[in-house]
Amino acid sequence: HAKDSGCNTYRFYTDKMNIDAMERLRMRNSLTVALREQEFELFYQPQFDLISSQLTGLEALIRWNHPENGLMQPSKFIPIAEQTGQIVQIGEWVIHEACRQAKAWQQQGFQPVRIAVNLSCMQFRRGDILKMVTDLTDEHELDPKYIELELTETILLQDVEHILEVVEKFKNLRFTLSIDDFGTGYSSLAYLKRFQVDKLKIDQSFIRNLEVDRHDLAIVRSIIQLASGFEMKTIAEGIETQGQLDLLRKEGCHEGQGYFYSHPLPADQIVQYLPASA
Numbered sequence: 346h347a348k349d350s351g352c353n354t355y356r357f358y359t360d361k362m363n364i365d366a367m368e369r370l371r372m373r374n375s376l377t378v379a380l381r382e383q384e385f386e387l388f389y390q391p392q393f394d395l396i397s398s399q400l401t402g403l404e405a406l407i408r409w410n411h412p413e414n415g416l417m418q419p420s421k422f423i424p425i426a427e428q429t430g431q432i433v434q435i436g437e438w439v440i441h442e443a444c445r446q447a448k449a450w451q452q453q454g455f456q457p458v459r460i461a462v463n464l465s466c467m468q469f470r471r472g473d474i475l476k477m478v479t480d481l482t483d484e485h486e487l488d489p490k491y492i493e494l495e496l497t498e499t500i501l502l503q504d505v506e507h508i509l510e511v512v513e514k515f516k517n518l519r520f521t522l523s524i525d526d527f528g529t530g531y532s533s534l535a536y537l538k539r540f541q542v543d544k545l546k547i548d549q550s551f552i553r554n555l556e557v558d559r560h561d562l563a564i565v566r567s568i569i570q571l572a573s574g575f576e577m578k579t580i581a582e583g584i585e586t587q588g589q590l591d592l593l594r595k596e597g598c599h600e601g602q603g604y605f606y607s608h609p610l611p612a613d614q615i616v617q618y619l620p621a622s623a
């Protein structure tokens with residue numbers, strides 16, 4: 346159970362996911378089958394420099410091609426995988442697949458692109474995440490700078506000394522590190538001093554009403570200023586309108602992703618965004 350692990354999955358509980366023991370058991374079994382039968386797929390959402398509009402990276406977002414339910418979104422199964430511990434194996438598959446795809450695109454003659462993957466708290470609690478990730482980049486002969494690791498506050502608040510050590514090692518190996526959903530947690534400011542990551546991802550809840558809510562604007566402005574003081578980059582999530590984009594540009598946000606640019610897409614539809622190698 347997530348409770349026992351100390352990994353707080355509160356974000357998803359607010360989605361009113363009340364599942365009983367039977368349902369969880371069913372899901373656990375289907376997830377095992379899904380791993381074995383390769384029913385998971387990564388979609389990719391392009392990220393852009395807000396000024397030059399050049400592609401800066403892709404975020405890998407997992408989908409489940411469920412034999413009966415069709416394409417399932419992560420909010421429908423990641424919380425359960427976190428509770429059952431299967432997120433460790435699923436997360437390993439995600440990084441394997443991201444490495445494989447990044448390398449494949451390079452070999453097809455596209456400029457190298459960085460892929461961001463989402464990490465769950467449980468992956469830091471069970472198993473050796475450092476070894477798992479580095480084994481996979483080694484296996485695919487992929488330069489770690491093409492993998493970005495998205496951390497959440499839930500991760501950063503666990504066993505701080507241990508996480509700090511792991512994060513430092515990832516940094517020394519030149520992985521890119523970012524903090525996802527920044528601003529939604531409890532102590533966003535205090536931990537920044539200890540975790541000097543490369544990038545803050547401004548949560549989409551602050552972007553949604555940016556054009557009409559001056560409090561959201563104040564929050565976004567503060568995050569950008571804070572990041573600049575720490576020499577970190579900022580990326581806004583969930584940009585849906587030209588107005589939001591204009592405001593973010595004006596405020597000095599570096600990068601963005603969202604439906605305004607592109608929905609998350611299957612790999613074969615991503616190539617339209619990938620520049621060819623020189």
Ligand code: C2E
Nearest residue numbers: 406407418419420439463464465583584585603604605609
């Ligand atoms: P996230 O990492 O914060 O990802 C951003 C979510 O916002 C994605 O939802 C994306 O599809 C959605 N999004 C992107 N642009 C827009 C927009 O303009 N408007 C709106 N309303 N939404 C937008 P998605 O793909 O359903 O993923 C939900 C969450 O599931 C992710 O949030 C992440 O926390 C988790 N997740 C996804 N893939 C993985 C994975 O491979 N491993 C783990 N551990 N978690 C994952």
Ligand code: MG
Nearest residue numbers: 404463495525
């Ligand atoms: Mg993310």
Ligand code: MG
Nearest residue numbers: 525526546582
């Ligand atoms: Mg996010």
Ligand code: MG
Nearest residue numbers: 526548549582
């Ligand atoms: Mg989010």
